[in-house]
Amino acid sequence: MNSVGEACTELKREYDQCFNRWFAEKFLKGENAGDPCGQLFKRYQLCVQKAIKEKDIPIEGLEFMGPSKGKAENAS
Amino acid sequence: MKIWTSEHVFDHPWETVTTAAMQKYPNPMNPSVIGVDVLDRHVDPSGKLHSHRLLSTEWGMPSIVKSLIGACRTKTYVQEHSVVDPVEKTMELKSSNISFTNLVSVDERLIYKPHPQEPEKTILTQEAIISVKGVSVSSYLEGLMENTISSNANKGREALEWVISKLNAEIEEFTASARGSMRTSMAAAAFVEK
Numbered sequence: 001m002n003s004v005g006e007a008c009t010e011l012k013r014e015y016d017q018c019f020n021r022w023f024a025e026k027f028l029k030g031e032n033a034g035d036p037c038g039q040l041f042k043r044y045q046l047c048v049q050k051a052i053k054e055k056d057i058p059i060e061g062l063e064f065m066g067p068s069k070g071k072a073e074n075a076s
Numbered sequence: 077m078k079i080w081t082s083e084h085v086f087d088h089p090w091e092t093v094t095t096a097a098m099q100k101y102p103n104p105m106n107p108s109v110i111g112v113d114v115l116d117r118h119v120d121p122s123g124k125l126h127s128h129r130l131l132s133t134e135w136g137m138p139s140i141v142k143s144l145i146g147a148c149r150t151k152t153y154v155q156e157h158s159v160v161d162p163v164e165k166t167m168e169l170k171s172s173n174i175s176f177t178n179l180v181s182v183d184e185r186l187i188y189k190p191h192p193q194e195p196e197k198t199i200l201t202q203e204a205i206i207s208v209k210g211v212s213v214s215s216y217l218e219g220l221m222e223n224t225i226s227s228n229a230n231k232g233r234e235a236l237e238w239v240i241s242k243l244n245a246e247i248e249e250f251t252a253s254a255r256g257s258m259r260t261s262m263a264a265a266a267f268v269e270k
Binding site for chain 2: 001002003004005008012015016019020023024027028029030032035041044045048052057058059
């Protein structure tokens with residue numbers, strides 16, 4: 001599966017692999033000792049945030065977008 | 077405004093269905109979903125996992141339309157918020173379109189739980205609220221959308237079954253090759269002991 005940002009697809013795949021393993025083997029079994037995927041997620045996120053801004057995708061209400069992003073209700 | 081609801085039973089335990097739901101895309105039943113990104117993910121103080129995801133969809137418009145309006149503008153986006161409670165065994169998923177919100181709103185809510193009478197099965201309840209804005213033939217259009225949502229819901233369930241078979245096949249393959257290499261090492265050890 002690709003990412004919305006073409007450059008982020010590889011980072012996304014690495015993160016997804018880590019998350020899917022943790023989710024099935026730890027989280028669902030009640031072992032929530034910690035998130036081993038934090039670093040991978042951060043790198044992936046930086047890439048995605050950039051792609052979303054560049055493509056002007058109207059995401060609202062999520063902290064990382066910051067207060068400067070106004071209410072965007074226009075069609076894409 | 078129309079509300080569509082449905083209930084479906086999967087013949088798989090809740091953990092299997094939830095794991096598959098987290099890896100639902102790509103799958104052959106939803107070819108229009110071309111991108112999935114996690115925008116945020118965290119475990120809240122009560123131990124529930126929250127995920128905010130962005131789905132990019134491409135509806136396969138004819139290339140002449142794409143060349144007229146520009147390829148970038150044929151993508152539509154949906155945002156999804158899911159909450160997984162591993163103790164209560166519930167997964168709730170809410171999604172809404174973020175493209176064309178001035179024309180139509182499609183809000184969907186799905187809840188996966190173990191079947192109350194048959195705990196090795198999972199029950200999915202789904203609802204969709206559709207509203208078409210400022211158009212006089214709104215109830216006709218809403219009717220059309222409802223059919224689409226209903227057939228998409230079937231595809232969605234087929235998609236989960238597909239993902240579950242894929243995951244099971246991967247596990248079987250892994251077990252078989254692990255068994256194979258164990259046999260080889262045991263045979264080698266027995267040979268050495270002789």
